[in-house]
Amino acid sequence: MTDQPDALPELTPHQEADVRRRLAEARHDEPIPAEVAARLDRVLAGLSRDDPGSTGGAPVIDLAARRRRRNAAAVLAGAAAVIVAGFAIGQVVDVGSGSDDASSSSAADRATASNDSAGGVGLQGESAEPSAPVPSPAEAQAFLRLRSAHLERDLASQLGKPQGDASAVRSPTEESYAALGCSTPVPANKYAPDELYPALFDGRPAVVVLAPPAAGEQRADVLSCDTAATLATATIPAR
Amino acid sequence: MNPPAADAELTDHELLQAHVAGDPDAFATLFRRHRDRLWAVALRTMGNPEDAADGLQDGMIAAYRRAGSFRGEAAVTTWLHRVVVNACLDRIRAAKVRRADPLPEDLDDMADRGSLVTSTAGAADPADLAVVEERRRLVLAALDLLPAEQRAALVLVDMEGYPVAEVAEMLDCAVGTVKSRCSRGRSRLAVLLGVLKPGGDPGHAPPGNPDPLPSVRTTEASRAPPEPG
Numbered sequence: 001m002t003d004q005p006d007a008l009p010e011l012t013p014h015q016e017a018d019v020r021r022r023l024a025e026a027r028h029d030e031p032i033p034a035e036v037a038a039r040l041d042r043v044l045a046g047l048s049r050d051d052p053g054s055t056g057g058a059p060v061i062d063l064a065a066r067r068r069r070r071n072a073a074a075v076l077a078g079a080a081a082v083i084v085a086g087f088a089i090g091q092v093v094d095v096g097s098g099s100d101d102a103s104s105s106s107a108a109d110r111a112t113a114s115n116d117s118a119g120g121v122g123l124q125g126e127s128a129e130p131s132a133p134v135p136s137p138a139e140a141q142a143f144l145r146l147r148s149a150h151l152e153r154d155l156a157s158q159l160g161k162p163q164g165d166a167s168a169v170r171s172p173t174e175e176s177y178a179a180l181g182c183s184t185p186v187p188a189n190k191y192a193p194d195e196l197y198p199a200l201f202d203g204r205p206a207v208v209v210l211a212p213p214a215a216g217e218q219r220a221d222v223l224s225c226d227t228a229a230t231l232a233t234a235t236i237p238a239r
Numbered sequence: 240m241n242p243p244a245a246d247a248e249l250t251d252h253e254l255l256q257a258h259v260a261g262d263p264d265a266f267a268t269l270f271r272r273h274r275d276r277l278w279a280v281a282l283r284t285m286g287n288p289e290d291a292a293d294g295l296q297d298g299m300i301a302a303y304r305r306a307g308s309f310r311g312e313a314a315v316t317t318w319l320h321r322v323v324v325n326a327c328l329d330r331i332r333a334a335k336v337r338r339a340d341p342l343p344e345d346l347d348d349m350a351d352r353g354s355l356v357t358s359t360a361g362a363a364d365p366a367d368l369a370v371v372e373e374r375r376r377l378v379l380a381a382l383d384l385l386p387a388e389q390r391a392a393l394v395l396v397d398m399e400g401y402p403v404a405e406v407a408e409m410l411d412c413a414v415g416t417v418k419s420r421c422s423r424g425r426s427r428l429a430v431l432l433g434v435l436k437p438g439g440d441p442g443h444a445p446p447g448n449p450d451p452l453p454s455v456r457t458t459e460a461s462r463a464p465p466e467p468g
Binding site for chain 1: 258259261263264266267270271274275278279282283288292295296299300303304306307371374375378379382393397398399400423425426427428429430432434435
């Protein structure tokens with residue numbers, strides 16, 4: 001989508017002004033539609049809620065995913081019957097470490113946007129359904145529960161001070177991943193010596209990849225459960 | 240934790256700081272303050288309300304989550320636009336939203352008439368309003384055919400009226416790149432909208448390029464029976 005060096009006419013000042021005037025006339029001056037505003041408010045409410053397990057990211061509605069889902073219903077039927085959404089962990093391997101994506105809007109957004117041009121369904125689209133399953137409180141205890149706005153704090157507190165069910169968090173099993181909503185266990189050997197932790201990130205299934213300590217710190221990448229894109233990155237004191 | 244920052248008297252920067260500090264209402268206040276204009280940008284960049292809503296939502300979530308990375312080097316509104324536009328462009332790239340629909344069949348005809356660009360001032364008459372609306376529709380249809388980056392630049396510069404330098408920050412590119420994208424985009428639109436054709440805009444001075452564009456109509460021989468004689 002780069003600019004093509006094609007042969008374009010050079011506009012006179014009058015012609016250019018004409019085009020600019022037409023564009024200005026086509027400006028959208030109406031306020032945001034009420035239904036869109038309400039939808040965004042719901043999403044924000046879900047993001048800011050302290051108890052992500054109660055929302056499961058449900059407010060995030062992907063209209064495009066819904067449209068695509070109509071065409072992919074047959075493919076999705078099996079997965080939808082099992083859990084919230086498929087954990088396309090195979091993509092984790094392909095994505096790589098994602099080490100430089102902390103400031104990348106593209107990487108951060110892809111997981112949210114659930115851009116599956118191949119006709120797959122986004123996690124949000126599935127979880128937006130009223131009947132979307134959400135991990136029970138008992139199940140959620142086995143996960144890290146992370147908030148984007150307080151990621152460092154949540155990671156440090158939950159990874160740095162093991163207590164209670166933290167042992168379950170530190171020894172993720174296929175069952176814990178499945179309960180979280182990830183249909184495929186994370187291939188831990190692909191990330192060794194990094195440690196993997198199932199998590200709920202703003203209420204959405206995710207995986208935390210914790211790098212070994214270095215210079216008194218540890219890097220933690222939060223990967224999306226559906227796209228394996230890096231949702232967030234944080235650095236916490238070495239445990 | 241700081242007290243809730245729902246008060247609309249706080250500046251954008253203060254609201255963002257409050258959000259980062261843990262205020263649960265600050266970001267919503269900030270986003271509601273600017274969402275109408277962000278919506279307009281998303282709508283014109285994406286081309287339809289459904290995709291615009293998705294793109295705006297993506298951008299909102301990204302901004303919410305990455306607020307801590309905002310360093311105050313630009314205005315908060317610039318940063319918000321940047322995040323939202325990037326989210327929209329990501330959607331276009333990833334989902335190939337950019338449609339390959341042809342221009343409306345009547346686009347060339349409308350441009351040929353020239354009447355679409357003649358009298359927009361004082362368009363109180365329903366017929367005039369209809370003409371204005373139709374021309375608006377044609378512009379949007381043509382805009383939708385541009386590469387996404389050119390479209391975004393034109394939306395921000397020519398539609399929303401942001402300075403080129405600020406748009407360069409929003410699009411995370413050089414000022415010259417913005418100018419180039421705008422220039423190319425305008426040239427494409429001029430072709431698509433028939434601005435280059437003689438009489439393309441009789442409401443303004445005659446264009447300096449009187450040569451009409453090559454016809455895009457079929458070059459195949461007519462299949463009609465030969466005329467007798």
